[in-house]
Amino acid sequence: MTPLPSTPAAGSTPQVAPLIDPRALMRIKSLELRAKAVVEGFFNGLHRSPYHGFSVEFTEYRQYTPGDDPRYLDWKLFARSDRYYIKRFEDETNLRCHLLVDQSRSMAYGSQGFTKAEYASTLAATLAYFLTTQRDAVGLVTFDEQIVEHLPARYRPGHMRRLMLLLERAAGGAGTDLAAPLQRIAELVNKRGVVVLISDLLAPLEGLEAKLGALVSRRHEVVVFQVLDPAELNFDFTEAALFEDVETGKDLYVDPQAIRSEYLRRLGEHLGGVTAMCDKLGIEYHRWPTDKPLELALSDFLRGRAERGKKARRFARPARGGGGGGKA
Numbered sequence: 001m002t003p004l005p006s007t008p009a010a011g012s013t014p015q016v017a018p019l020i021d022p023r024a025l026m027r028i029k030s031l032e033l034r035a036k037a038v039v040e041g042f043f044n045g046l047h048r049s050p051y052h053g054f055s056v057e058f059t060e061y062r063q064y065t066p067g068d069d070p071r072y073l074d075w076k077l078f079a080r081s082d083r084y085y086i087k088r089f090e091d092e093t094n095l096r097c098h099l100l101v102d103q104s105r106s107m108a109y110g111s112q113g114f115t116k117a118e119y120a121s122t123l124a125a126t127l128a129y130f131l132t133t134q135r136d137a138v139g140l141v142t143f144d145e146q147i148v149e150h151l152p153a154r155y156r157p158g159h160m161r162r163l164m165l166l167l168e169r170a171a172g173g174a175g176t177d178l179a180a181p182l183q184r185i186a187e188l189v190n191k192r193g194v195v196v197l198i199s200d201l202l203a204p205l206e207g208l209e210a211k212l213g214a215l216v217s218r219r220h221e222v223v224v225f226q227v228l229d230p231a232e233l234n235f236d237f238t239e240a241a242l243f244e245d246v247e248t249g250k251d252l253y254v255d256p257q258a259i260r261s262e263y264l265r266r267l268g269e270h271l272g273g274v275t276a277m278c279d280k281l282g283i284e285y286h287r288w289p290t291d292k293p294l295e296l297a298l299s300d301f302l303r304g305r306a307e308r309g310k311k312a313r314r315f316a317r318p319a320r321g322g323g324g325g326g327k328a
Contacts, residue, residue, distance in 0.1 A: 026119075035122065097138050103170075105199055112229065124196075176200075197225070209280070248319050
């Protein structure tokens with residue numbers, strides 16, 4: 001078991017492990033090795049972090065809450081961490097996570113020396129690698145204008161390797177249909193789980209709210225990572241040139257100086273629509289540029305799960321005093 005983060009000694013200067021630059025990370029040919037490097041870097045940084053109040057609930061243990069049987073407290077772990085943890089049982093460890101990864105043609109764009117698709121696949125691989133080390137079940141759906149591959153959520157030997165092979169396939173579809181994979185997941189997945197959508201979301205949002213809402217209504221935790229290239233966010237091109245619409249194949253001669261303000265206005269409206277939709281549905285949303293280190297994505301994902309867990313326990317806690325007491 002990986003040791004829990006410890007509190008730095010008084011007066012000491014905590015050393016935080018440097019984050020991996022995405023350009024350096026993408027030079028690693030093996031997707032699985034990339035994911036392993038991010039996860040190990042994350043743990044290294046977590047253990048050295050000067051920030052407190054954040055810990056990962058590992059598979060073997062979870063934090064003690066009132067009502068738990070104190071016979072299962074791990075006193076050795078308490079001595080090391082000054083926190084109460086109890087051993088978790090097998091039926092508590094079966095998180096099921098479904099990764100939905102966009103492989104449409106728009107994901108083939110990249111200004112950083114790698115594409116959005118490569119970054120998105122590495123993000124998905126990182127989440128899968130981490131969850132598998134925790135003995136959780138991970139599934140995968142890749143899609144463009146239709147579902148390309150579907151791998152059910154499993155935890156078994158060989159499953160991770162198969163998942164990595166599917167993620168290594170290059171983006172090559174045409175348009176993006178966000179509704180189809182979400183509807184398919186809603187049809188296939190009966191048990192509650194975590195659904196992570198990784199896409200640039202550069203497609204009309206009509207109908208998407210209903211599909212995401214259907215997952216939320218089935219009590220799935222839904223997380224959205226909107227992966228965008230910095231050039232798409234800033235539109236900092238300076239010279240007129242031919243731009244190709246990667247999803248229609250049309251060439252357009254564009255003067256960036258003339259259209260920048262209109263482009264940024266329309267992009268802002270689209271991003272605002274995505275944010276508003278996720279806020280309305282209670283979906284965890286991350287806008288993620290491809291020059292951002294992936295350790296931070298893993299950190300945010302785990303923070304979100306921890307915060308949701310705290311809210312769930314708070315709402316599930318019975319009111320003091322017993323005997324009803326609710327308002328008529």
